[in-house]
Structures are given as C-alpha cells and as structure tokens.
Amino acid sequence: MNTSVKEVEKFRYLILAVQRQGNRMFHALLNKTGFTPSYAEVISVLELRQPLTLKDLGNLLICETGSPSRLVERMVKDGWIEKMIHPEDSRFVLLQLTIKGQEAAEKVKIIEGEVYGWIEKQLSEKEMQVINDKLGKFLKDFPIHETLIHRGYL
Amino acid sequence: MNTSVKEVEKFRYLILAVQRQGNRMFHALLNKTGFTPSYAEVISVLELRQPLTLKDLGNLLICETGSPSRLVERMVKDGWIEKMIHPEDSRFVLLQLTIKGQEAAEKVKIIEGEVYGWIEKQLSEKEMQVINDKLGKFLKDFPIHETLIHRGYL
DNA sequence: TGACAATAAATGACGTGTCATTTAATTTAA
DNA sequence: TTAAATTAAATGACACGTCATTTATTGTCA
Numbered sequence: 001m002n003t004s005v006k007e008v009e010k011f012r013y014l015i016l017a018v019q020r021q022g023n024r025m026f027h028a029l030l031n032k033t034g035f036t037p038s039y040a041e042v043i044s045v046l047e048l049r050q051p052l053t054l055k056d057l058g059n060l061l062i063c064e065t066g067s068p069s070r071l072v073e074r075m076v077k078d079g080w081i082e083k084m085i086h087p088e089d090s091r092f093v094l095l096q097l098t099i100k101g102q103e104a105a106e107k108v109k110i111i112e113g114e115v116y117g118w119i120e121k122q123l124s125e126k127e128m129q130v131i132n133d134k135l136g137k138f139l140k141d142f143p144i145h146e147t148l149i150h151r152g153y154l
Numbered sequence: 155m156n157t158s159v160k161e162v163e164k165f166r167y168l169i170l171a172v173q174r175q176g177n178r179m180f181h182a183l184l185n186k187t188g189f190t191p192s193y194a195e196v197i198s199v200l201e202l203r204q205p206l207t208l209k210d211l212g213n214l215l216i217c218e219t220g221s222p223s224r225l226v227e228r229m230v231k232d233g234w235i236e237k238m239i240h241p242e243d244s245r246f247v248l249l250q251l252t253i254k255g256q257e258a259a260e261k262v263k264i265i266e267g268e269v270y271g272w273i274e275k276q277l278s279e280k281e282m283q284v285i286n287d288k289l290g291k292f293l294k295d296f297p298i299h300e301t302l303i304h305r306g307y308l
Numbered sequence: 309t310g311a312c313a314a315t316a317a318a319t320g321a322c323g324t325g326t327c328a329t330t331t332a333a334t335t336t337a338a
Numbered sequence: 339t340t341a342a343a344t345t346a347a348a349t350g351a352c353a354c355g356t357c358a359t360t361t362a363t364t365g366t367c368a
Contacts, residue, residue, distance in 0.1 A: 005306045005307060006270065007279050007282045007283055007286065008270040008273050008274055008279075008282060009266075009270065009307070010282070010286045010307045010308075011273065011277070011282045011285060011286055012176065012269075012270075012273075013216050013302065013305065013307050014285070014286050014289040014290065014293075014302070014307065015169065015172050015173050015176065015289070016173055016176075016216050016217065017216050017289075017293055017298050017301075017302060018169050018173075018289050018292055018293060019169050019170055019172075019173035020216070020217075020218075020219075020298070020325085021292075021293060021296050021298055022166065022169065022170075023325090023326095024219075024325095024326080027326080036353065036354085038353080038354070038355095039353095053316080053317095054316075054317065055315090055316060055317080062167050062170050062171050062174070063170065063174075063354090063355085064174075064354080064355055064356080065174075065178075065355080065356075065357095066355085066356070066357080067316075067317065067318090069317060069318055069319080070318085070319090070353090070354085070355095071353090071354075071355095073318090074353075074354095089315095089316090089363080089364070090362085090363060090364085091315065091316045091317070091362070091363045091364065092315095092316065092317085092363095093316080093317070112163075115166075116160065116162040116163065116166075119162050119165065119166075119292070120162055122291055122292045122294075123165070123288055123291065123292060125161050125162075127288050128161045128162060128164070128165045129161055130284060130285075130288075131165060131168070131284075131285050131288055131289075132161065132164045132165055132168050134277055134281050134284075134285055135168040135169070135171075135172050135285075136168065137276055137277065138172055138175075138273070138276045138277060139168075139171055139172060139175055140276075142175050144171050144174070144175050147171075148167065148168070148171060151167065152159045153159060153163070153164045153167050153168065154164075174355085177355090177356095178355095178356080181356080190323065190324080192323080192324070192325095193323095207346080207347095208346075208347065209345090209346060209347080217324090217325085218324080218325055218326080219325080219326075219327095220325085220326070220327080221346075221347065221348085223347060223348055223349080224323090224324085224348085224349090225323090225324080225325095227348090228323075228324095243333075243334070243345095243346090244332085244333060244334090245332070245333045245334065245345065245346045245347070246333095246345095246346065246347085247346080247347070
C-alpha cells in the first residue's frame with residue numbers, strides 16, 4: 001500500500017497535516033489568553049514594527065493574503081489594537097498595540113517559546129535548516145516569498 | 155536581520171506559507187470544476203474506499219478533524235455524494251459518490267496531476283523524501299499520525 | 309479646476325476548521 | 339426488560355481565508 005504512493009502526494013498531505021496540527025497545538029496553548037494563532041501573528045508583527053497601515057500589515061502577514069480588515073476589526077473590538085486615520089492621507093489607517101496588546105505580546109512570546117521548545121525536541125536545528133531551505137525554494141515564484149524575506153525568514 | 159531569527163520560527167512560518175500557497179494554487183486550478191480542495195480530498199478518499207460512514211470518512215481525512223458533517227452536507231446538496239442510513243445500525247450514515255461524483259473523481263486526478271507536476275519541478279523526489287520523513291517524525295505523537303498511516307502516507 | 313484614474317479600506321459572499329453541545333439510536337447491565 | 343451509558347451524527351458558535359465588489363479619498367492631467 002505504501003510504496004506505490006507517489007512521494008509528491010505524501011508531501012502534499014504531510015504539509016497539510018503538520019500545518020493543521022501545529023495550529024491546533026498553538027491554539028490550545030493560547031486558549032487561556034483569549035487570542036488565536038492569527039491574533040498572535042498580528043501582535044508579534046505590530047510589536048516589532050508599529051505603527052503600520054493595514055496595507056503594510058497585510059503585506060507582512062503569512063497567515064492571510066490581502067488586507068486583514070476583519071482580523072484587525074476583531075482585534076480592535078477586543079481591545080488589543082487601536083486604529084487611527086493617517087494624518088496625511090485619510091485613505092490609510094494606522095494600527096498600533098494598546099497597552100493590553102503590549103502585554104499580550106509578552107504572553108505570546110512565552111507561549112511561542114513553549115511551542116518552539118516542543119518542536120525542537122522533535123527536529124534538530126540542522127533538520128529544520130534542510131526543510132526550510134527546500135520549502136523556501138518551493139515558494140520562490142509567489143508573492144509570499146517576498147513577505148517571508150521581508151519578515152526575515154528567507 | 156536574518157541570522158538572528160531562530161530556525162524553528164522560520165520552520166513555523168514556512169510550513170504555514172507552503173500550506174497556504176499550495177491550497178491557493180490547487181483551489182485556483184479546481185475552480186472551473188466547482189469544487190474545492192476539501193471536496194477533492196473527500197472525493198479521492200471515497201472513490202478508493204466507498205461506501206464509508208461519516209465517522210470512518212472523518213478518520214481518513216487530513217483536511218479536518220472530527221466528523222465532517224457539514225462538508226459532506228454541502229457535497230450532498232451539490233450532488234457529488236449520496237447519503238443513506240446504514241441498514242443495520244441507523245446511527246450510521248453511509249456515503250458514496252454519485253455518478254457526477256465519480257466523474258468529478260476523474261477531473262480531480264487530472265488536476266492533482268498538474269499540481270504534482272509543478273511541485274516536482276520545484277523539488278526532487280529525494281528532497282521530498284527527506285522532508286516527508288522529518289515531517290512524519292514531527293507528527294508521531296498525534297492522532298493524525300494514525301490517519302496518515304491509514305491513508306498510506308507513512 | 310474638475311472629471312477621471314488610482315489607491316486603501318470596508319464589505320459581500322462562500323466555504324472552511326475547531327470545539328462544545330444536543331439529538332437520535334443502540335448497547336449494557338442491573 | 340427497561341433505565342442508564344455509549345455511540346454517531348447534527349447543530350451551535352466563533353474565527354478564519356479567499357476573491358470580488360463597493361466606498362472613500364487622493365492624484366493626475368486635459
């Protein structure tokens with residue numbers, strides 16, 4: 001049953017399975033804090049680079065393409081982010097973390113640390129380097145490749 | 155900027171990026187057919203193993219955990235799947251492809267072939283073997299590991 | 309300077325994913 | 339042999355992801 005399955009098909013489903021499982025794990029650990037893996041990514045990005053316009057934030061996110069209007073909308077409602085209209089061009093919206101959002105950023109780092117620790121028990125740094133290199137190649141023709149470079153992951 | 159980023163963080167976001175990009179690519183190619191990547195997985199699994207109960211189908215799917223009631227519900231409504239109550243235990247529902255669903259299965263294979271061909275231009279079989287081996291290790295403690303074995307991917 | 313092109317954000321529409329709870333059918337065991 | 343435990347599926351609730359369309363603001367150039 002096993003040997004006749006194409007490697008590329010295994011690859012397809014293993015990528016899917018790892019992404020899903022990782023997300024479930026991270027989500028479960030974040031649960032007590034009241035935010036989600038997507039929130040966590042936004043919080044991390046903003047902490048490092050705020051203030052950002054919605055458009056610029058969108059260009060930095062890996063969790064979703066396009067402009068993250070609704071993701072941000074929810075985070076504003078929940079009090080993690082504050083929004084202001086750009087003083088020089090009111091088409092733009094400027095985003096930054098609230099105090100509560102800053103505190104959340106610290107919690108995110110702690111929980112990320114737990115997840116990273118767990119992953120590092122499963123795969124060595126060398127093994128991850130090999131995988132990362134090859135996955136980077138996979139993405140080279142897509143816009144997301146630029147995003148990953150911009151984020152410092154390639 | 156690059157060298158100070160932990161490998162494990164790169165790994166996290168590369169897995170996410172590849173899964174998302176792959177899904178977008180596959181979705182775009184499927185678009186003319188009227189179904190989605192999740193539909194395609196259900197169709198492939200059913201074609202190989204029908205009839206299946208909802209529970210058994212759920213245990214075979216990688217795209218989602220739990221029982222895929224609503225996914226199947228939509229596919230029934232769209233005419234890809236037919237549903238019948240199990241004659242010996244009416245708690246169970248038995249699922250199988252309609253004629254339209256069988257035809258869809260052929261189209262799925264063609265489009266999967268296109269995607270696989272593209273992936274194989276980016277990564278060699280050997281490279282994928284290396285990645286698949288390591289990603290399998292990553293999943294060894296989770297229920298999804300059993301699913302992948304059951305599907306023939308590990 | 310004033311219609312029109314360009315740009316950013318908001319919104320509509322649709323299909324996921326996930327977990328918790330409820331409903332319906334069957335087993336089990338007192 | 340029937341009340342309670344167990345099991346499968348359906349449903350509620352909530353947060354995504356994606357693409358297309360609409361709205362609001364700014365540039366631009368005739």
